Amino acid sequence: MKITHLxxxxxxxxxxxxxxxxxxxxxxxxxxxxxxxITKGSVMxxxxxxxxxxxxxxxxxxxxxxxxxxxxxxxxMPNFPNLSFDQDNEGHGGYTSDEILHxxxxxxxxxxxxxxxxxxxxxxxxxxxxxxxxxxHGVPTxxxxxxxxxxxxxxxxxNPRVTIFMATxxxxxxxxxxxxxxNQEIVRIVERSNTPESRVVxxxxxxxxxxxxxxxxxxxxxxxxxxxxxxxxxxxxAITPYLSGMVPTPTPTPIPTAIPTTVPTTVPTTGTTPVVxxxxxxxxxxxxxxxxxxxxxxxxxxxxxxxxxxxxxxLSTSSGTRYSASGSGLGRLSPGDPANGTKPPSKMFLRWYxxxxxxxxxx
Numbered sequence: 001m002k003i004t005h006l007x008x009x010x011x012x013x014x015x016x017x018x019x020x021x022x023x024x025x026x027x028x029x030x031x032x033x034x035x036x037x038i039t040k041g042s043v044m045x046x047x048x049x050x051x052x053x054x055x056x057x058x059x060x061x062x063x064x065x066x067x068x069x070x071x072x073x074x075x076x077m078p079n080f081p082n083l084s085f086d087q088d089n090e091g092h093g094g095y096t097s098d099e100i101l102h103x104x105x106x107x108x109x110x111x112x113x114x115x116x117x118x119x120x121x122x123x124x125x126x127x128x129x130x131x132x133x134x135x136x137h138g139v140p141t142x143x144x145x146x147x148x149x150x151x152x153x154x155x156x157x158x159n160p161r162v163t164i165f166m167a168t169x170x171x172x173x174x175x176x177x178x179x180x181x182x183n184q185e186i187v188r189i190v191e192r193s194n195t196p197e198s199r200v201v202x203x204x205x206x207x208x209x210x211x212x213x214x215x216x217x218x219x220x221x222x223x224x225x226x227x228x229x230x231x232x233x234x235x236x237x238a239i240t241p242y243l244s245g246m247v248p249t250p251t252p253t254p255i256p257t258a259i260p261t262t263v264p265t266t267v268p269t270t271g272t273t274p275v276v277x278x279x280x281x282x283x284x285x286x287x288x289x290x291x292x293x294x295x296x297x298x299x300x301x302x303x304x305x306x307x308x309x310x311x312x313x314x315l316s317t318s319s320g321t322r323y324s325a326s327g328s329g330l331g332r333l334s335p336g337d338p339a340n341g342t343k344p345p346s347k348m349f350l351r352w353y354x355x356x357x358x359x360x361x362x363x
Contacts, residue, residue, distance in 0.1 A: 029243060030072045030122055033089045034100075034128035034151075037222060038170075038228030038231075040091025051082040051216060051224060057232035059085040067243050074117040090117060096133045097147035101154065115154050124243070126155055127235055129167040129205065132221065133188070135179045145185045152193050152200065160198060165238050166190055167203045170227065171211035196351055203238045205231055 033039050033055050041053035055071065062069050073090035080087065092100060092110055103113030130151070134144040148166075155162050168183040183206055194200040212220055214227030223231060 028070050029124050030070050031125045031127065031239070032072050032118075032121075032123040033091060033127045034073075035091050035127075036095050036100075036133050037091065038126075038132060039089060039129055040075065040093045041080070042093060042222075047216070047224035048222075050252065051222070051228060052083050052085070053091070054223065054228045054231035054235065055087070055089060056080065056083055057084045057192070057229050058235050061232060061236050062240075063241075065240070067240070069243070072121045072123050074112070074120055088121075090114075094133060097130045097131075097138055097144050097151065098139070099133075100130060101147050101150055109210045114151060115157065118155075118158050123155075123159060125160060125239060126162060126164045127167070127203075127239075127334055129169070129231075131182050132169050132179075135176055135182060136221070138178070141178060141181045141185055144182055145189060148186070148189055149193065152189075156198055163194075163199045163201065163242060165201045165203050165235065167205040167231075167234070170209040170214070170223070170231065173211045173215065199242075199243075201238060203234055205234055247345045262312060 039053060039055070041051060041055075042048040059069075059071060069086075071086040071088045075087045075089050075091060076087050095104070095110075100114055102111070103116070128148075128151070130148065131144055132148075152164060155164060165188065166186060168186050169179055171179065187202060190200050190202040209227060209230055214224060216222045216224045216231060
């Protein structure tokens, strides 16, 4: 809730939640940041201690805007010294979605599991950012989906009217198809799980995030300061309408076609915005490709080690879920070519470009 000052008059109003799942009265809103090390952070090294996670920036942004919030969680660690913010959180470094759900039996530093951790406090909102460790450890996407849906059920057991803000995963330094697949599934989880009593809201933490420039070296998985600020801003933009009692009208959410920060390109470039990428396994008809609905786009098809060619360029259009491939080009890539910046996929793939980017020749 946003704090309103009325001279010396002080009104104390109990926090309530209306039937639509929206916090509707004045009071302190309890927000649980839930996730892995991107949420928790670390002070194990001097360099890591310089990065207090998105929580620091989000907390201070909310306070500057006079929102009355309280971060909650079973953790007050790590303790980032000389920084003023509410450090309570439910971040568990290195945990997969299954480990957040069920715990790690031999972890003496972080005993317990989600339903156990949440017994010691209440929450009105949850900032859910999980799945990065699933990708890193090769957990099948469908299993991660099951785990995330179970996490939502556990959160609702404690508070049936909780509002959950679920984030897509920010990119790392190189292409991971499993991260793209999971981000697409996260959109579907949000659509399936959202109810009038307990809202589940998608927060896009992928687009606009640079997996190299916005992450910390050498692993380029944990956010640096610029990445922390981007994540914080996306959370802020998503939750403040709910804190103000002005909930946006729900609109259909398109399935994202993800953008690896470092992707194979025909001509290496520097300092360009990451491009939209989607891997397509099969074509359904001559000149037509089955994909997710969108508006106008450009597409370029890449083959690995084959002959390069070209076809007519320009913007293609869509009708339902059927896409004309007339606005396409054919490029050639060699596996392991250092000029590509990373080893490309082992089979043909398509890269989809937003209309403005295609028209500007950034492809």
